[in-house]
Amino acid sequence: MRYVGRLFNKKPYGKDGGDFVKAAAELTAYHIKKNKKYKITADQSGFTPDMLKSEEDLCKLPFIPTAVFKRNRLFTQKRFTVKVTTSGTSGGAGEIAFDIPGLFRALKMSLHTFAYKRLFSPRLTNYIVFGYKPDRKNRTGVSKTAFGATLFAPALHRTYALTRVDGKYTADLQKICDKIVEYSKKKHPVRFMGFPSYTYFAIKLLEDRKISVKLPEGSKIMLAGGWKQYYKEQVDKEEFYSAARRVLGVDDKDIIEFFGAVEHPVIYCDCENHHFHVPSYSRVIIRDVNTLEPLPYGRVGLVELITPMIKATPITAVMTDDLGILHPGGECGCGLDQPYLEIVGRVGLKDVKTCAAGAAELLKEVKL
Numbered sequence: 195m196r197y198v199g200r201l202f203n204k205k206p207y208g209k210d211g212g213d214f215v216k217a218a219a220e221l222t223a224y225h226i227k228k229n230k231k232y233k234i235t236a237d238q239s240g241f242t243p244d245m246l247k248s249e250e251d252l253c254k255l256p257f258i259p260t261a262v263f264k265r266n267r268l269f270t271q272k273r274f275t276v277k278v279t280t281s282g283t284s285g286g287a288g289e290i291a292f293d294i295p296g297l298f299r300a301l302k303m304s305l306h307t308f309a310y311k312r313l314f315s316p317r318l319t320n321y322i323v324f325g326y327k328p329d330r331k332n333r334t335g336v337s338k339t340a341f342g343a344t345l346f347a348p349a350l351h352r353t354y355a356l357t358r359v360d361g362k363y364t365a366d367l368q369k370i371c372d373k374i375v376e377y378s379k380k381k382h383p384v385r386f387m388g389f390p391s392y393t394y395f396a397i398k399l400l401e402d403r404k405i406s407v408k409l410p411e412g413s414k415i416m417l418a419g420g421w422k423q424y425y426k427e428q429v430d431k432e433e434f435y436s437a438a439r440r441v442l443g444v445d446d447k448d449i450i451e452f453f454g455a456v457e458h459p460v461i462y463c464d465c466e467n468h469h470f471h472v473p474s475y476s477r478v479i480i481r482d483v484n485t486l487e488p489l490p491y492g493r494v495g496l497v498e499l500i501t502p503m504i505k506a507t508p509i510t511a512v513m514t515d516d517l518g519i520l521h522p523g524g525e526c527g528c529g530l531d532q533p534y535l536e537i538v539g540r541v542g543l544k545d546v547k548t549c550a551a552g553a554a555e556l557l558k559e560v561k562l
Contacts, residue, residue, distance in 0.1 A: 198502050202299040206307045206473040219246040221502040229270040232508040253488045257511040260457045264288035271506045296504030303475050307461045315347035320377045324388030327354035336419045343387040355392050370396050383412035390417040391424040397437045408443035418452035457512045458499040469526045469534040476501040478535050480520050515541040
């Protein structure tokens with residue numbers, strides 16, 4: 195995997211010299227050779243790896259809807275290092291297997307990205323995780339990601355918002371609010387990590403009780419995982435940032451958002467203007483909800499995510515149940531040239547065949 199290895203040695207927002215296309219061809223050829231089910235998909239779409247000669251050819255890759263992984267085990271390798279479970283919020287959980295080289299590529303990508311965002315710190319830190327407290331029964335990717343984020347700076351304490359009680363996860367936001375007040379009085383920085391929904395609910399609970407604090411210098415709010423089942427309660431970014439300033443004394447420059455998926459384990463980290471620029475390790479294609487044809491910048495469609503990261507599962511190109519828009523990098527103003535992805539909605543996939551139809555229905559509700 196010559197080109198695959200070279201790609202993940204690069205910085206998150208640099209030029210790749212054509213390595214991405216070569217890496218995608220290299221890894222796709224491997225999956226076609228080793229995975230009979232994936233070969234059938236490639237054959238049905240008339241795809242061969244030698245078709246990939248330029249960035250424009252990436253749309254020819256045979257993609258797999260994320261819903262398929264929730265119903266099937268599509269492992270390319272019989273031996274792998276670890277399996278990660280999807281959250282299952284779209285109807286059923288699936289598993290993605292990782293090989294050892296793939297895990298090392300993910301580690302390199304993470305180190306490059308977090309170093310770029312200056313998230314590593316030697317200071318002892320109190321963490322409040324708005325996610326699941328790890329246990330042996332929870333193998334979801336989101337729980338592993340949240341715990342991993344507590345390694346950016348040495349953890350003095352970790353407090354989890356979601357703990358298992360009688361076999362079910364329960365949110366104790368009152369306990370979390372008490373911890374926020376307690377940690378605000380200490381000298382160590384505080385870092386929040388996890389679901390934006392529970393983070394916002396805790397902030398509003400403090401505000402409703404007329405409590406405001408000033409978190410210690412160096413504190414940060416890191417958001418990942420989306421609003422999930424609380425999409426109806428979702429607030430826009432400006433309202434979120436404003437509430438964080440009022441209640442916690444945290445400016446928006448210290449609020450970092452992440453986007454990703456178990457089926458696409460690439461880290462998208464927002465820029466200073468809070469846009470998700472597409473990193474060197476991935477590409478994004480927006481497809482028409484009816485025809486699945488690629489769309490130009492500025493059009494709403496289904497989000498397809500591409501990365502040549504792992505050999506154990508054929509996730510080189512996956513079709514998500516997200517609706518999004520791809521914008522030219524120059525429209526952001528942060529200085530990054532890479533295009534950025536805006537997520538505007540989500541489709542509830544009940545069946546792979548209803549993917550475009552379901553997206554079309556949701557698209558009617560999206561106001562641009």
